[in-house]
Amino acid sequence: MTTETTRESRPAGGPAHEPRPLPLARPCPFTPPAELTDLRGRQPLSRIANPDGTTGWLVTDYALARKVLSDPRFSARQELMSSPLTDRAFEPAMPGGFLFMDPPEHTRYRKLLTGQFTVRRMRRLEARVEEVTGRQLARLRAQGPGADLVEHFALPIPSLMICELLGVPYEDHEFFQSRAVAIFRLVQDPEEASAAYAGLRTYLLGLVRRRREEPADDILSDLVSGGGLTDDELIGMALLLLLAGHETTANMIAMGTFALLSHPGQSALLREDPSLIDGAVEELLRYLSIMHVGLLRAALEDVELAGHVIEKGDTVTVSVAAANRDPEKFGPSEDLDITRPATGHVAFGHGIHQCLGQQLARIEMRIGINGLLREFPGLRLDVPVSEVPVRKDMGVLGVHRLPVTW
Amino acid sequence: MKIIADAGRCIGAGQCVMAADSVFDQDPATGEVVLLVARVPADEVDAVLDAVSTCPTGALATAED
Ligand code: HEM
Ligand code: HEM
Ligand code: SF4
Numbered sequence: 001m002t003t004e005t006t007r008e009s010r011p012a013g014g015p016a017h018e019p020r021p022l023p024l025a026r027p028c029p030f031t032p033p034a035e036l037t038d039l040r041g042r043q044p045l046s047r048i049a050n051p052d053g054t055t056g057w058l059v060t061d062y063a064l065a066r067k068v069l070s071d072p073r074f075s076a077r078q079e080l081m082s083s084p085l086t087d088r089a090f091e092p093a094m095p096g097g098f099l100f101m102d103p104p105e106h107t108r109y110r111k112l113l114t115g116q117f118t119v120r121r122m123r124r125l126e127a128r129v130e131e132v133t134g135r136q137l138a139r140l141r142a143q144g145p146g147a148d149l150v151e152h153f154a155l156p157i158p159s160l161m162i163c164e165l166l167g168v169p170y171e172d173h174e175f176f177q178s179r180a181v182a183i184f185r186l187v188q189d190p191e192e193a194s195a196a197y198a199g200l201r202t203y204l205l206g207l208v209r210r211r212r213e214e215p216a217d218d219i220l221s222d223l224v225s226g227g228g229l230t231d232d233e234l235i236g237m238a239l240l241l242l243l244a245g246h247e248t249t250a251n252m253i254a255m256g257t258f259a260l261l262s263h264p265g266q267s268a269l270l271r272e273d274p275s276l277i278d279g280a281v282e283e284l285l286r287y288l289s290i291m292h293v294g295l296l297r298a299a300l301e302d303v304e305l306a307g308h309v310i311e312k313g314d315t316v317t318v319s320v321a322a323a324n325r326d327p328e329k330f331g332p333s334e335d336l337d338i339t340r341p342a343t344g345h346v347a348f349g350h351g352i353h354q355c356l357g358q359q360l361a362r363i364e365m366r367i368g369i370n371g372l373l374r375e376f377p378g379l380r381l382d383v384p385v386s387e388v389p390v391r392k393d394m395g396v397l398g399v400h401r402l403p404v405t406w
Numbered sequence: 407m408k409i410i411a412d413a414g415r416c417i418g419a420g421q422c423v424m425a426a427d428s429v430f431d432q433d434p435a436t437g438e439v440v441l442l443v444a445r446v447p448a449d450e451v452d453a454v455l456d457a458v459s460t461c462p463t464g465a466l467a468t469a470e471d
Contacts, residue, residue: 070463114418114437119427121434343425344460354419354462 019047019055022084022293022317029390029399030259030336032292032321036060040322045306048317051087056315057308058084058294062326062346064306065318069295070351073303074316075102080298081315085395088190096229096236099244099353106352109237112226113356116165116219122359125161129363132160133371141375145405146382150254153372154402157364158249165360166238167218168207175203176242200242204235245357248290251391251398252361253368256284258388258402260369261381263336270338271373280338281365286345287336289321292397295349320346376406407446407468409454413438415465422466425457426450439465 023035037060039046044061059065068074078090078100093100098109115121140152156173163173179196207220208231215221219241223234260267260280270276294317303310310316324345325333333340348355355361372379381388382403389400409429418437422430429450431440446454446468458466 115435118432119420119423350462
């Protein structure tokens with residue numbers, strides 16, 4: 001389990017350019033750090049100082065981002081990486097945690113799930129998403145004006161859907177939500193995060209054992225009967241689905257609504273013509289790029305890229321937010337424009353790890369956002385924009401609360 | 407124009423089905439890409455080229471007949 005033994009801090013790439021930490025400060029909730037834009041124009045592959053003392057790399061343009069994310073010489077194994085946010089060493093992936101594995105392990109686990117997440121299979125879930133969304137719309141209304149859209153709408157929908165896919169009973173959903181929130185507070189409170197992990201693991205062990213005894217119609221039962229997986233692997237895969245699918249989608253629904261309400265022209269367009277929603281969802285994914293820190297990879301060998309040599313063991317931070325505003329790909333794209341062709345964005349990543357749950361996430365965003373605009377024609381923020389508490393301390397960009405009125 | 411799909415590289419993300427669901431489908435068991443037509447219909451050419459460029463693993467290519 002040792003992680004950092006082979007790394008030591010290396011001198012920066014020249015005395016004139018002392019590497020700086022990853023830029024994180026946003027001028028406003030919707031706008032990535034100005035330094036990222038600046039770097040993309042001047043130096044799309046640049047050096048950054050990681051808190052553990054190593055010097056890493058930062059990718060800020062679209063073409064390079066896709067290149068790194070689809071090149072097998074860059075590994076997704078966390079234990080080989082330095083974080084751009086903290087000096088804590090990463091642990092190796094838990095069994096079944098294939099997001100942090102390379103082929104062939106990654107392939108073996110992912111293949112067991114891809115059949116469950118096809119476009120067509122997800123389309124068949126639409127009626128269920130409609131139902132769950134309808135119920136949450138009623139709950140939101142029942143709260144009355146001033147209600148928090150995060151707690152009563154954005155968080156419950158993806159939570160209910162992923163718990164349903166896995167076969168987690170409804171009465172346990174609240175337990176899951178609170179643990180997931182704690183885990184995303186990693187930077188701030190590592191101890192709380194690991195306690196939350198432990199709680200979820202114990203719970204899932206119970207669920208896996210139940211499904212071994214009496215299978216039901218859910219993913220966990222499928223995995224139990226078909227895959228020849230150990231308890232630990234099953235728990236790891238279930239945890240990955242829960243954690244990857246819960247806060248991400250919730251934050252996209254909440255931040256997406258926040259962005260639309262802050263751009264009244266855009267929300268008016270969508271209200272007039274709800275069929276614009278498919279494009280609007282892609283544009284919101286691109287514009288918000290909620291994996292705002294970026295995606296991390298470690299070089300498995302020396303790699304020549306954009307006139308530099310990335311040395312074996314170096315960590316590359318791929319800024320999804322910067323790549324998704326690259327004018328080479330998207331034209332002038334600082335503004336939110338739901339009629340822009342935004343497909344091809346890398347908000348779900350690229351390469352073999354591209355988001356497994358993206359079709360489900362799209363359906364939840366589409367039905368959720370259109371449902372809100374339809375049911376609440378007068379929907380607007382209940383506080384000034386500057387008082388919306390933005391989550392700056394977490395790996396996924398979002399809002400802690402979004403008080404709305406109608 | 408015809409399509410060449412390398413199911414071995416496919417990771418079942420479904421970008422191709424989103425781009426052109428009359429041309430691409432996914433195997434219900436494995437999620438891997440399945441071609442529904444042998445030749446690309448003229449009105450689907452742009453959508454197919456989109457699918458080729460957005461496929462996250464480069465599993466798709468086109469060739470002249
Ligand atoms: C809008 C919401 C979502 C966003 C923005 C998002 C984003 C991402 C990104 C960027 C990756 C790639 C990470 C990397 O390459 O390092 C990823 C992977 C993944 N996502 Fe999502 N995701 C979302 C929703 C979901 C949902 C709903 C699920 C499950 C039901 C899910 C399950 C996964 C899994 C299992 C992986 C790992 C795939 C692999 O390593 O092969 N995600 N997601
Ligand atoms: C140096 C400071 C800032 C810069 C450079 C900046 C930049 C930007 C940019 C480029 C946009 C995109 C416009 C669009 O998508 O159409 C935007 C939108 C927005 N920003 Fe900022 N921003 C700053 C400060 C703030 C602050 C402090 C807040 C409030 C907390 C804020 C709230 C908003 C809102 C609500 C929008 C969307 C509505 C609109 O276009 O007016 N901004 N900002
Ligand atoms: S887009 Fe590529 S990886 Fe995704 S299903 Fe189609 S062929 Fe497979």
